[in-house]
Amino acid sequence: MSDLSVKTPVPAAATPAVVTPTSAKPSILFGIVTVLLGVLVLLAPRDEDTTFRLATDSDFVQLPEITVPADAATWVLVLLLAACTALAVWQRATGRRTPLWLTVVFAVAAVTAFLCWAAAGGTLPVIGLLGGAVALAVPLTFGALGGVLGERAGVVNIAIDGQLLFGAFAAALVGSIVGSTWAGLAGAMAAGALVALLLGVFAISYYVDQVIVGVVLNVLVIGITSFMFSQVLAPNSAELNSPPRFERMPIPVLGDIPVVGPILFRQTVLVYLMYAAVALVAWALYRTKWGLRVRAVGEHPKAADTVGINVNRTRYRTLLLGGLIAGAGGATYTLVSVSQFNREMTGGAGYIALAAVIFGKWDPIRATLAALLFGFASNLQGVLSVLGSPVPSQFMLMLPYVVTVFAVAGLVGHSRAPAADGVPYRKA
Incomplete structure (x- = not known):
């Protein structure tokens, strides 16, 4: 009897399509900014011309x-x-992410449109605007680098503002006593490391909630520095609160490059140290065994412990390194901006630096770019105030914080902190 049954090939199970989730926040933010700028021009048209100055009087090439x-x-x-x-x-409708180049084009066009409107009837010094933005971004960048290092190792560093403020205080005190800017910078770094050490003791050794410890340290530093200012520095201002300042140090040849030279290479030593710090932290974090261990401790501390890495010691060392870097950022306030210490002179910059860490997705280079964005917003409010912009002064003071909120809420998209960030490690 012949076998009349026919073996029909069974179709393989269809592989479900993998759909990459995309965020709608960039497109929503784009739409809001576009509408706001359009409404602004409709309600308050400006008939004057806007002039953009692309050179300074000392430039070799006058654009x-x-x-x-x-x-x-x-x-x-x-x-x-x-x-x-x-x-x-x-891009959102087709399931694609908003490309980075589109975000950059939109941001540049939006800023330029606002400047064309706000500076109508005046001359906008582009070199001063961007060069000042780089200078104002120095403490934010140093603070953000300290935050990136701590969180990559698994420790949430809310105490960045305390490190910046204590660094500014120590720089003024040590710089005044010794009479040296470099001594003041060393004192600032030591002060930042001290705050980081306190954070590590409570968060790493005693398993206290890291966010609470960071907030408490910020308040503690504000109290200590305010008390020391009123009781020690103010009565002895000439001896204890008059540190020397880092002067601008143009780099030959590089400082003469049109546009780029005056912005990047006619700065103080701390700006050049910032360039070096960003490059070294990025290289060390991704190209060295030390960086691999730090990232392993922040992602999976138990697995790191299994292969012989001392988790808590690595966290301590990384946190202290981050404190040294953040403290150097605090020196900017008293050794560059103002040659004396004042109460709460950081103005909450540590929290903006923390926002730069999140905006930069815990990457040193991206966090630096975010810090530059916030520095630009801070300098913009000062420049437009000098030009007599019709924007209310209250809004101009709000501008850096508004930019921070919009950037983190609308442009950061999907981001993931290190898996063990904020989780104490208890060795079994």
Whole structure:
């Protein structure tokens, strides 16, 4: 009897398509900013011209000024923003992420549109605006680098503001006593490391909630420095609160490059140290065995312990290194900006540095770019105030914090902190 049954091949189970989730926040933020700028131009048109100055009087190459009609230029840029928003919405609808280049184009166009409108009838010094932004970003960058190191090792560093403030205090005190900017910088770094050590003792050794410890340390440093200022520094200002300052030190040849030179290479020593710190931290974190151990401790401390890495010792060392770096950022306030210490002079910059850590997705280079963005917002409010911008002064004071909220809430997209960030490690 013949076998009439036919073996039909069984189709393989269909592999489900993997859909990468995309965030709608960038496209929503793009739309909000575009509408706000459009409404701004409609309600308050500016008939004057806006002039952008691209050189300083001391530049070897004098670039010509660019003058544009404020309203027309702003409307052209608003249309460009609308096109970027439409492209972001299309990327979202097709399941794609908003590309980085689109975010950069949108941000540059939005800032330029606002500047065209706000500086109408005046001359905007682009070199001063961007160079000042780099200088103001120095403490934010150093604080963000300290935060990145701590959190990569698994310790949430809310105490960045305390490290910056205590570093500023120590820089003023030590610099005044010794009469040396470098001694003041060393004192600032030691002060930042001391705050980091206190954070480590409570968070790593005694398993106290790291967020609570960080907030308490910030308040403690504010209290100590305010008391010392009123009782020690203020009565003896000439001897204890008059440190020397780092002067600008242009780099030959590099400082003469048009636009880029005056912005990046006519700065103080602390700015050049910032460049070096960013490069060294990024290289060490991703290209060395030490960096691999730090990242392993922050991601999976139990597995790191299994292969012989001392988890808590690694966290202590990394946290102390981050404190040294953050303390150096605090020296900017008293050795560069103002040659004396004042109460709460950081103005909560440590929290903006913490936002830069999150905005930068716990990466040193991205965190630095975020710090530069916040530094630009801080300097912009000062420049526009000098130009007599119609923007209310209260809003200008809010601008750095508004930019911080919009950046973290709208542009950060999907981000993931190190898996063991904020989790104490108890060795079995």
